[in-house]
Structure formats: C-alpha cells, structure tokens
Amino acid sequence: MRINKKIIALAISASLVVTGCTSKTSPNPEKEEKEVVKVEKTQETQEDQKEEKKEINLQEIKPNEAGQIMVIMYHSIGEPEAEFTRTPENFRKDLNYLYEKGYRPISLKDYVSGNITTEAGFTPIVLTFDDGWQNNFNLIQDEKGEWVIDPDCAVAILEEFNKKHPDFPLEVTFFVNNNIPFGQKEHLEYKLKYIVEKGMDIGNHTATHVNYKNTDAQRIQKELGIIVKLVNQYLPDYEVNTQALPFGSRPKDKGLYKYLASGSYEDITYNNIAILNVGWDPYKSPYHIKFNPLAIHRVRGSDLQKYVQGVGMYDWMKHFEKGNRVKYVSDGDPDMVTIPENYKKVIDSQKTGDRKIRTYTLEKQ
Numbered sequence: 001m002r003i004n005k006k007i008i009a010l011a012i013s014a015s016l017v018v019t020g021c022t023s024k025t026s027p028n029p030e031k032e033e034k035e036v037v038k039v040e041k042t043q044e045t046q047e048d049q050k051e052e053k054k055e056i057n058l059q060e061i062k063p064n065e066a067g068q069i070m071v072i073m074y075h076s077i078g079e080p081e082a083e084f085t086r087t088p089e090n091f092r093k094d095l096n097y098l099y100e101k102g103y104r105p106i107s108l109k110d111y112v113s114g115n116i117t118t119e120a121g122f123t124p125i126v127l128t129f130d131d132g133w134q135n136n137f138n139l140i141q142d143e144k145g146e147w148v149i150d151p152d153c154a155v156a157i158l159e160e161f162n163k164k165h166p167d168f169p170l171e172v173t174f175f176v177n178n179n180i181p182f183g184q185k186e187h188l189e190y191k192l193k194y195i196v197e198k199g200m201d202i203g204n205h206t207a208t209h210v211n212y213k214n215t216d217a218q219r220i221q222k223e224l225g226i227i228v229k230l231v232n233q234y235l236p237d238y239e240v241n242t243q244a245l246p247f248g249s250r251p252k253d254k255g256l257y258k259y260l261a262s263g264s265y266e267d268i269t270y271n272n273i274a275i276l277n278v279g280w281d282p283y284k285s286p287y288h289i290k291f292n293p294l295a296i297h298r299v300r301g302s303d304l305q306k307y308v309q310g311v312g313m314y315d316w317m318k319h320f321e322k323g324n325r326v327k328y329v330s331d332g333d334p335d336m337v338t339i340p341e342n343y344k345k346v347i348d349s350q351k352t353g354d355r356k357i358r359t360y361t362l363e364k365q
C-alpha cells in the first residue's frame with residue numbers, strides 16, 4: 001500500500017504542476033515552484049486516504065500481465081563456482097544485473113496468489129534457494145566474539161542489496177531439509193525467526209531430500225510433515241505451504257501426487273499452495289489459463305553455460321529481449337490485470353478473481 005500512496009502523491013503533484021503552469025503567468029519559476037510544493041502538501045494529506053489509482057500511460061509502459069515470470073533457483077553460495085554453487089561475487093552480479101534490467105522480486109506466495117505489487121513497467125521474479133545450506137544463512141564470530149551474520153551468505157547479500165536499493169524488495173524463499181536447516185543447530189531458532197521477521201520465507205524440501213519416485217502416501221506425508229513440524233516448533237503461526245521437489249522428482253503413481261500438495265503427519269497438516277520443479281524455463285502468469293501452481297518451472301541462477309546449458313536466467317533474459325518469449329510487465333496495480341487485447345484469450349477469470357481486467361491495443365510506433 002505504501003507504493004500506491006507514493007503513486008497517488010506523484011499523480012497529484014504532476015497534475016498540480018500542469019494546472020499551475022497554465023493558470024498562472026509567473027515570471028519567476030523559482031517562486032512558482034515553491035507555491036506548488038505548498039499546495040501539493042495540503043492536497044497530499046487530504047487525498048492520502050483516498051484509494052484512487054494513478055493512471056499509467058499504457059503505450060509507454062506497455063504492461064503485459066499475461067507474460068512470463070522467472071522463478072530463479074539457487075543452491076549453495078560459496079567458493080568455487082560449480083553447478084550448484086554460486087560465488088558471493090557472482091550472486092551479487094546477478095542481483096545487479098536483474099536490478100538494472102528492471103526485474104524486481106516478489107514472494108512465491110504472492111506469485112501463486114496473483115498478488116503482484118511490482119511497480120509499473122517492471123517485471124516480477126521469484127528468488128529461491130534449495131537445500132538449506134549453511135552459506136545461505138551463516139553466523140560468524142566477530143573479533144569481540146559476538147555472533148554476526150556472515151556478509152558473504154545469501155541472507156546478508158540480499159539484505160545489503162535491498163538496503164542499497166529499497167525498490168528491490170527482500171523477497172526470497174529458502175527450501176530446507178531436516179539435516180539442520182542452515183547448519184549451526186544452536187542458531188536454528190534465531191535464523192528461522194530472523195527470516196520470517198524480515199518477511200522472507202521458508203519452504204519445504206522434505207526431511208531427507210527424498211527422491212519421490214518410489215515413495216508411498218505415508219512416506220510422502222512424513223517427509224513433508226517433519227519440516228512443517230520443525231519450523232512450527234519455533235514459529236507456531238508461520239505457515240510452511242510451499243515445496244520445492246528434491247531432484248524435481250514425483251511419485252511413479254500419479255494417484256499419490258495429491259499428497260505432495262496436502263496431507264497430514266502426526267498432529268501436523270500441510271497444504272502446499274506452490275510446488276516447484278527443478279528449473280528450465282520461465283513460468284506462466286498466475287492469471288494464465290494454463291498456470292498450474294503445483295508444477296511451477298524454474299530457471300537456473302547462473303550464467304555459466306557448462307552448468308546451465310541454455311536454461312539459465314541470463315539465457316531467458318536474452319530471449320525476453322529478443323521477443324522469443326514474452327515477459328510479464330506489471331501495471332503497478334495489484335487489483336487490476338492489464339493485458340494487450342490479443343492476450344485476452346489466455347486469461348482465466350477464475351484466477352484473476354476480484355481483480356479488474358483491462359485490455360488495450362498497442363499503437364504502432
């Protein structure tokens with residue numbers, strides 16, 4: 001909501017500047033500017049509570065909320081670079097690149113529920129880390145012997161980037177197993193609470209990083225239930241309701257798929273609203289008729305071809321630029337779904353729910 005207010009204020013000030021210029025013939029631009037600022041302030045307070053949305057220039061911003069979104073898959077952050085390890089330096093490079101190219105993180109939960117708050121003209125992405133590596137969230141002792149967050153772990157790098165660029169939200173999901181998430185058993189409670197308090201998320205990656213292929217209903221529910229139980233032990237109100245499939249595996253028996261989504265173990269029940277595959281390509285808009293939140297594709301967080309083999313985030317950003325794939329471009333309004341007219345047929349009104357659908361035709365340029 002903070003973003004909306006900012007936009008309203010900007011809209012008001014923009015319209016006031018225009019009125020000011022046409023109705024007055026002040027020879028002193030400096031003086032005029034001061035007056036405008038004064039009016040703007042009172043107006044802003046009056047209008048603050050109003051839920052009016054700023055009109056965006058569709059031809060300029062070209063929103064397309066039927067376009068695709070990259071769910072980026074990382075594992076370990078450390079040295080040396082490898083198939084499932086990104087160096088801190090390269091991870092920082094990725095964030096910078098995404099930022100410069102107009103990509104902005106949203107939470108996985110917001111993605112699947114279609115609550116997309118990304119600023120107008122920008123493209124949402126979802127950041128994920130599998131396996132709960134210690135280097136995802138590591139504590140080290142400083143010279144006084146006090147425990148501090150390792151500046152080269154994923155959490156610190158993301159927080160540092162968000163501090164420098166507040167318009168790059170701190171949204172990420174860490175998918176953990178039961179071999180002590182993030183290592184350091186004595187710091188587990190601190191780490192889990194820290195992640196959730198900062199608005200980041202914890203997801204399920206099964207207790208033993210199981211290959212689901214030959215599992216039965218009981219095993220699947222136990223694998224998922226153990227993680228929910230572990231997290232709820234420290235965070236009773238936090239809902240672990242997303243899963244990344246270990247190895248991207250599913251049971252041979254399709255009849256068991258339902259347990260990947262929901263089930264129970266001991267006194268625990270779970271209900272996964274998102275299930276992530278292992279990555280290869282950007283996935284559909286949450287409003288797309290074929291969007292399936294229980295089989296979300298991911299892309300790999302790397303630029304090294306020997307590891308990503310054409311399915312890395314940099315490859316897909318290039319495809320977006322060339323127009324081989326169409327990316328999601330936000331209209332800035334989470335209550336509205338804006339699409340070029342010719343995408344109307346791929347939008348599912350069940351998925352858009354209460355949101356307004358707005359179509360427009362791109363003028364030739």
Ligand SMILES: [Zn+2]
Pocket residue numbers: 130131205209246247
């Ligand atoms: Zn894994």
